[in-house]
Amino acid sequence: GINAEYMGTVLIGLLSFRRDCWTTMFQVSCHRDISYPSSSESNNQTCLDLYIPTKSADQFISPLTLVYIHGGLWVHRDKADYDNIGFSFASKGVSVAVVNYRLSSESLDSSIKYPTHTKDVAEAVWFLNQSHIAEKYNYPRSFVLFGHSCGAHIAGLLSLAPQLYYPVSSSSDYTQTSKNVVGCIGVQGLYDNNAYIKDFPEWTDSLKYSQGGNTDEWVNPTRFFPDSFPSWCIVHSPEDSWVNNKQAQLFHDHLRALSSKQLVELHLDVAGKHFAIVNAVGVDDKSSLYKQKDTEGLCRDALSPIVWNFLRKLTN
Secondary structure (H helix, E strand, O other), rough: OOOEEEEEOOOOOOOOOOOOOOOOEEEEEEEEEEEEOOOOOOEEEEEEEEEEEOOOOOOOOOOOOOEOOOOOOOOOHHHHHHHHHHHHHOOOOEEEEOOOOOOOOOOOOOOOOOOOHHHHHHHHHHHHOHHHHHHHHHHOOOEEEEOOHHHHHHHHHHHHHHHHHOOEEOOOOOOHHHEEEEEEEOOOOOOOHHHHHOOHHHHHHHHHHHOOOOOOOOOHHHHOOOOOOOOEEEEEEEEOOOOHHHHHHHHHHHHHHHHOOOOOEOOOOOOOOOOOHOOOOOOOOOOHHHHHHOOOOOOOOHHHHHHHHHHHHHHH
């Protein structure tokens, strides 16, 4: 259900989505706390927020919907932390879903472990792909998964092994959802947790909370070798002290080994620390709002131009 719904206008300097459309500004209709589970009990961790651009007859709306998957090592963060991403892209003509998923507790005995987080996000995408839901909220059923940190790990699994995670019903199989995921964006991503703990052994126990106690059984996107996969844009800032760029390079090389023809971008020269790079999206670096949100130091919004350029390529 919807707990709150409101209209807002975000006054931001806007980018043209395509070269043949003019710069414009959209009002944003925000629908909060939409429950997506079809089987598990609904709660505030299994819901999503939608940010939908509303237009007049002469405005261009993107044919894509961004699905933002937050980070937080599978134990922290919430969709409510990323209003800036929803409003920023929707105000420029792109529908956005910001997804919550069940989180593990900070305990080796946590009842929520892999693959729960990934299956929750898969169910959210499956829900968004239902035609009656898309018609109700008026967004396109062509999705770009946009994952930060562990959210990029989730996007990686859904893109390379969709058959393991998407719901299957009597009327549909996983391909009906996965074929509508046309692209993925990973920012400061974890793509191989086993390689990660070799470089950062101090994070091993924290990862065991969500991935399980036996590191040999951990499942990573780099384990899978599908015949095809969506386009990818991999972004990593060297200023990140929590995740090194080896993760981005490793996943890029894995995708390139799978296909030399599919669009796979790698950006290793952006600015911003681990959370600052996504906190800065759509927020003026001089504003008091940005200073309140971020504790890692200020950075300019270096991510949005990369995302916009990738979205343009997907629609060409």
